[in-house]
Amino acid sequence: MSDLRVGIVGVGVMGADHAERIVRKTAGARLVAVSDADLARAEALAGALSVGSTSLAGSVRVVEDPLDLIAADDVDAVILASPGFAHAEQLFACLEHGKPVLCEKPLTMDAESALRVVEAEHKVGRQLIQVGFMRRFDPEYAALKQLLDSGELGRTLVLHNVHRNKSAAPTFRSEMIVRDSMVHEVDVARWLFDSEITRITVRTPQPTSLVADGVLDPQLALFELANGAMADVEVFVNFQVGYEVRCEAVAERGSATIGLGSGVFTRAGGQWGGAMPADFRVRFEQAYDIEVQRWVDATVRGEIDGPSAWDGYAAAAVCEAALESLGSGRPVDVTLADRSKVLG
Structure with a gap:
C-alpha cells in the first residue's frame, strides 16, 4: 500500500515535533502539508523538511487555512496540534470529510463541546478520533498497566502522582495547569483503574514566588473513582x-513505582542520582514515537489504537469540575453523560 498522507494543523512545539517524527521516524506515513496561524513558522518548517533529501519523502506544502488542509484530497489523515480552543471546529471538519485524526489534548475546551464531538463521531458510524494521551504508550506506564491488570498485587487501591515541569511561560495561568498538565493524570487514573472519576478536589498551597501574581502553582488534586479507589496528584509547572x-500504584499486596529516574540511576560515594530531562519531549520521546506509529498503522486498518473521543470528553468533564474546585476549594462531583445512551 502507498504511504498514509498526513497533514498537521499547528506546528508550534508539539506540532513541529510530530512533523519531524512523521518525516524521520514513522514507517508507512508521509507528511504532505502543514498549517499554522503563524504562516512564517509553517513556511520555515515546511522548507526545512522539504530540502532536496530523498529521505524526507518529497516536499511539504503550507496551507494557510486549516480547514482547507483537512478537506484536501491528498491528505488522508490529520494530526491536530493547534490550540485547544480551535479543536472543536477542526474536529467537526475531520468528521465531515471522513478524515482520521490524532488530536492533541484537550479534545475541546469544555465538556459540552467535547460531548458534541463524541455524538457527531458516533453518527459517522466509525471511530475516527484518537486523543493524544501519550502516557498510555510509554513503556513504563504500559508495564505498570500490565502488572496491575494481572492481579498479581491484588486490587489497586491508591495512585500517587507527581507532575513537575522545569518552568512554564508567563502566560501559563492557573486554569492551564489543570487543562494542559493535570489532564494527563486524569487520563492515567481512568486508564489504570478502568473506572470513571466521580469527584475531584483541587487545593493550592502557598504558591511559588517565581510566578506572576494570581497564578496558583503548585496544585494538589484528589480524584475519587467509581470503583472506590482514589488518586492524588501534585502538579508543579515551575x-x-x-x-x-x-506514578506509584498501591495495591493490596504491594506497590509499584515508575519514573524514578531517566537513564542510569547510580548510588556511589554516599550519593545517589541520575539525569533529569529538561522537558516532556525528552522524557516521553519513545511514547510519542510509539503513539504516532500505532496511530498510522491503525488508521491504515480503518481503526484507532488508543484513547478515544469518549476518553477526551471524560477528561474534559473532570477538568471542568477541577476548575470549579480550584475556585472554591471544595470537592466537586463530576457529571458525565450516560455512555450507553450516547454510544448506543
Missing part, C-alpha cells in the same frame, strides 16, 4: 529543576 513525572 519546579526549576527539570521535568519529572512519577
Whole structure:
C-alpha cells in the first residue's frame, strides 16, 4: 500500500515535533502539508523538511487555512496540534470529510463541546478520533498497566502522582495547569483503574514566588473513582529543576513505582542520582514515537489504537469540575453523560 498522507494543523512545539517524527521516524506515513496561524513558522518548517533529501519523502506544502488542509484530497489523515480552543471546529471538519485524526489534548475546551464531538463521531458510524494521551504508550506506564491488570498485587487501591515541569511561560495561568498538565493524570487514573472519576478536589498551597501574581502553582488534586479507589496528584509547572513525572500504584499486596529516574540511576560515594530531562519531549520521546506509529498503522486498518473521543470528553468533564474546585476549594462531583445512551 502507498504511504498514509498526513497533514498537521499547528506546528508550534508539539506540532513541529510530530512533523519531524512523521518525516524521520514513522514507517508507512508521509507528511504532505502543514498549517499554522503563524504562516512564517509553517513556511520555515515546511522548507526545512522539504530540502532536496530523498529521505524526507518529497516536499511539504503550507496551507494557510486549516480547514482547507483537512478537506484536501491528498491528505488522508490529520494530526491536530493547534490550540485547544480551535479543536472543536477542526474536529467537526475531520468528521465531515471522513478524515482520521490524532488530536492533541484537550479534545475541546469544555465538556459540552467535547460531548458534541463524541455524538457527531458516533453518527459517522466509525471511530475516527484518537486523543493524544501519550502516557498510555510509554513503556513504563504500559508495564505498570500490565502488572496491575494481572492481579498479581491484588486490587489497586491508591495512585500517587507527581507532575513537575522545569518552568512554564508567563502566560501559563492557573486554569492551564489543570487543562494542559493535570489532564494527563486524569487520563492515567481512568486508564489504570478502568473506572470513571466521580469527584475531584483541587487545593493550592502557598504558591511559588517565581510566578506572576494570581497564578496558583503548585496544585494538589484528589480524584475519587467509581470503583472506590482514589488518586492524588501534585502538579508543579515551575519546579526549576527539570521535568519529572512519577506514578506509584498501591495495591493490596504491594506497590509499584515508575519514573524514578531517566537513564542510569547510580548510588556511589554516599550519593545517589541520575539525569533529569529538561522537558516532556525528552522524557516521553519513545511514547510519542510509539503513539504516532500505532496511530498510522491503525488508521491504515480503518481503526484507532488508543484513547478515544469518549476518553477526551471524560477528561474534559473532570477538568471542568477541577476548575470549579480550584475556585472554591471544595470537592466537586463530576457529571458525565450516560455512555450507553450516547454510544448506543
